Amino acid sequence: MTQPPKTPLLDKVAYPADLRKLEDRDLPQLAREVRDEMIDAVSRTGGHLGAGLGVVELTIAIHSVFNTPEDRLIFDVGHQCYPHKILTGRRDRIRTLRQEGGLSGFTRRAESEYDPFGAAHSSTSISAGLGMAVASELDKTDRRVIAVIGDGAMSAGMAYEALNNAGALDARLIVILNDNDMSIAPPTGAMSAYLARLASGRTYMGFRDFGKKLTAYLGKNVDRAITRAVEHARGYVTGGTMFEEMGFYHIGPIDGHSFEHLLPVLRNVRDHAEGPVLIHVVTQKGKGYAPAEAAADKYHGVNKFDVITGTQAKVKPNAPSYTSVFAETLVQEAELDDKIVGITAAMPNGTGLDKLASVFPSRCFDVGIAEQHAVTFAAGLAAEGFKPFAALYSTFLQRAYDQVVHDVAIQGLPVRFPIDRAGFVGADGPTHAGSFDTTFLATLPGFVVMAAADEAELKHMVRTAAAYDAGPISFRYPRGEGVGVEMPVRGEILQIGKGRVVKEGSKVALLSFGTRLADCLFAAEDLDAAGLSTTVADARFAKPLDHELIRQLARHHEILITVEEGAVGGFGSQVMQFLAMDGLLDNGLKIRSLVMPDVWMEQAKPEVMNAHAGLDRAGIVSTVFKALGRGLAVGVAG
Numbered sequence: 131m132t133q134p135p136k137t138p139l140l141d142k143v144a145y146p147a148d149l150r151k152l153e154d155r156d157l158p159q160l161a162r163e164v165r166d167e168m169i170d171a172v173s174r175t176g177g178h179l180g181a182g183l184g185v186v187e188l189t190i191a192i193h194s195v196f197n198t199p200e201d202r203l204i205f206d207v208g209h210q211c212y213p214h215k216i217l218t219g220r221r222d223r224i225r226t227l228r229q230e231g232g233l234s235g236f237t238r239r240a241e242s243e244y245d246p247f248g249a250a251h252s253s254t255s256i257s258a259g260l261g262m263a264v265a266s267e268l269d270k271t272d273r274r275v276i277a278v279i280g281d282g283a284m285s286a287g288m289a290y291e292a293l294n295n296a297g298a299l300d301a302r303l304i305v306i307l308n309d310n311d312m313s314i315a316p317p318t319g320a321m322s323a324y325l326a327r328l329a330s331g332r333t334y335m336g337f338r339d340f341g342k343k344l345t346a347y348l349g350k351n352v353d354r355a356i357t358r359a360v361e362h363a364r365g366y367v368t369g370g371t372m373f374e375e376m377g378f379y380h381i382g383p384i385d386g387h388s389f390e391h392l393l394p395v396l397r398n399v400r401d402h403a404e405g406p407v408l409i410h411v412v413t414q415k416g417k418g419y420a421p422a423e424a425a426a427d428k429y430h431g432v433n434k435f436d437v438i439t440g441t442q443a444k445v446k447p448n449a450p451s452y453t454s455v456f457a458e459t460l461v462q463e464a465e466l467d468d469k470i471v472g473i474t475a476a477m478p479n480g481t482g483l484d485k486l487a488s489v490f491p492s493r494c495f496d497v498g499i500a501e502q503h504a505v506t507f508a509a510g511l512a513a514e515g516f517k518p519f520a521a522l523y524s525t526f527l528q529r530a531y532d533q534v535v536h537d538v539a540i541q542g543l544p545v546r547f548p549i550d551r552a553g554f555v556g557a558d559g560p561t562h563a564g565s566f567d568t569t570f571l572a573t574l575p576g577f578v579v580m581a582a583a584d585e586a587e588l589k590h591m592v593r594t595a596a597a598y599d600a601g602p603i604s605f606r607y608p609r610g611e612g613v614g615v616e617m618p619v620r621g622e623i624l625q626i627g628k629g630r631v632v633k634e635g636s637k638v639a640l641l642s643f644g645t646r647l648a649d650c651l652f653a654a655e656d657l658d659a660a661g662l663s664t665t666v667a668d669a670r671f672a673k674p675l676d677h678e679l680i681r682q683l684a685r686h687h688e689i690l691i692t693v694e695e696g697a698v699g700g701f702g703s704q705v706m707q708f709l710a711m712d713g714l715l716d717n718g719l720k721i722r723s724l725v726m727p728d729v730w731m732e733q734a735k736p737e738v739m740n741a742h743a744g745l746d747r748a749g750i751v752s753t754v755f756k757a758l759g760r761g762l763a764v765g766v767a768g
């Protein structure tokens with residue numbers, strides 16, 4: 131095992147107050163030590179590496195110039211906050227990042243007063259920062275608010291809604307645009323091209339030029355207009371940028387790895403800016419760690435790795451991942467149907483749509499971090515007879531709910547929604563858990579809502595969705611690998627609203643929606659062994675429900691348990707509503723609905739989270755026994 135790096139300067143810096151005692155000339159060494167510390171920690175835990183490596187100098191410079199936590203520092207997404215955590219009293223726990231019981235991989239209000247705003251979903255920092263800046267004005271405090279947002283996060287509409295509002299309010303807000311010309315994948319879109327032009331069209335402003343520009347008054351709007359005119363005339367500003375037109379005082383580009391650039395700019399802004407300022411900082415994702423710098427993804431998210439070689443630990447999978455099965459099946463179907471197109475919101479690799487893009491580049495669209503747009507863009511394509519697959523993670527689909535309702539569902543447009551990362555996702559914790567999709571989709575009239583029980587079922591569902599033109603249709607599947615079932619050469623078209631009985635019994639009925647089916651089958655073994663003959667059914671559809679199947683299960687079993695890896699209000703609630711309205715609850719049927727508990731479950735391995743939630747084999751068995759008023763039989767899992 132490698133030894134932790136030697137960090138003599140960092141050993142003296144537990145909090146930003148210690149950092150502020152250092153001389154400016156010490157900061158490059160501190161940056162080296164923070165980098166080493168971070169690389170060592172992430173090599174042991176896995177996690178988001180490239181983004182944090184890129185903001186080491188920026189993070190140090192901000193904490194050294196501003197009076198955090200009194201001044202508020204907000205990181206957009208929060209995946210780049212590991213250096214910040216190291217410098218804000220959490221170094222002693224940095225090797226617990228993303229582990230059960232450990233530090234979160236994102237900023238969290240509950241974790242530290244240095245995290246004034248929690249994040250993990252992108253593009254919220256300017257809005258939150260503006261709220262804090264306005265609060266500070268209303269409270270008449272002298273607080274500065276700094277929002278650090280990446281170029282990828284800057285592709286989302288929400289960032290522009292906030293800029294628009296901030297420019298009009300003329301609030302004292304400092305936005306630092308951390309431009310590393312990367313999202314998770316290479317960034318897309320006209321705004322990305324615009325930033326690239328801003329960054330490359332003019333060389334870094336020299337130290338002296340900054341002096342000239344920044345000694346100019348950075349006051350309120352009316353004064354800035356005059357200053358700007360003067361600067362244009364002097365040539366210190368090389369064109370009215372979009373940010374300036376929106377009312378921001380725009381500085382940059384500056385070298386985000388140079389303290390000589392960062393410190394004077396931040397000090398001037400701290401001391402003189404009264405209205406909104408945008409500082410365009412250019413950085414390199416993965417900076418300072420050769421394997422990350424050389425990697426195409428700049429080591430955005432990594433497994434545990436060997437620090438010397440950069441080689442990441444590979445766990446040999448027993449079965450293909452759900453994502454890869456989805457992606458390969460979509461390509462297979464797209465080869466046969468040229469109306470099929472794919473849409474991803476900045477997650478080409480995560481959703482597997484990079485496979486479609488490599489085969490059909492003109493039929494796959496990466497729209498940037500723009501889930502709302504992705505859904506309505508898909509609706510437009512569907513309105514013109516195309517078959518759009520808007521592939522989103524469950525958690526990010528939340529952002530586009532009104533688009534799903536208003537633009538897709540009400541108009542009955544056949545947009546296909548492959549929903550990846552449905553259920554517990556593990557280390558990313560509660561912000562990324564795919565908990566609510568079944569609840570919020572199955573409540574919409576006319577929606578078809580499916581969940582794959584295994585990877586072969588997923589293949590059927592991709593084909594079913596491709597063939598279904600009558601309205602919107604979704605299918606959910608989890609992060610990680612499948613169960614290793616035999617795969618058909620081509621998926622079948624499933625009958626809409628029809629489930630299947632997987633195992634016949636007579637006393638207990640387990641009705642599963644999604645990949646909990648495997649645990650239901652294991653639980654059935656235990657129950658059979660305990661003398662409780664158990665039926666296991668795979669519902670496939672939460673909407674429309676298979677009424678015939680549910681009636682049959684309810685009438686011929688003493689107890690019916692629904693099982694799903696989702697929040698309350700989803701499949702189980704749909705079943706319950708049907709049973710109640712159909713009068714099937716009137717004759718003493720025992721029914722229980724197993725769902726995620728009504729709490730924000732902390733990060734842990736998905737199997738551990740499922741066990742805590744009572745959604746695993748033991749949890750199912752124990753629910754049956756409790757419902758029947760029996761203790762756990764000896765030898766039964768639990």
Ligand SMILES: Cc1ncc(C[n+]2csc(CCOP(=O)(O)OP(=O)(O)O)c2C)c(N)n1
Binds near residue numbers: 284312313529
């Ligand atoms: C709403 C939302 N969609 C997608 C993501 C997934 N995501 C996390 S980081 C990231 C890229 C962010 O790029 P950028 O802001 O430039 O930060 P960098 O990683 O380059 O530092 C994406 C797409 C997310 N966190 N939130």
Ligand SMILES: CC(=O)[C@@H](O)[C@H](O)COP(=O)(O)O
Binds near residue numbers: 207314431480551609
């Ligand atoms: C920060 C963020 O939102 C992504 O990087 C996310 O962590 C990716 O998750 P997966 O590893 O499941 O693709």
Ligand SMILES: [Mg+2]
Binds near residue numbers: 281310
């Ligand atoms: Mg970026």
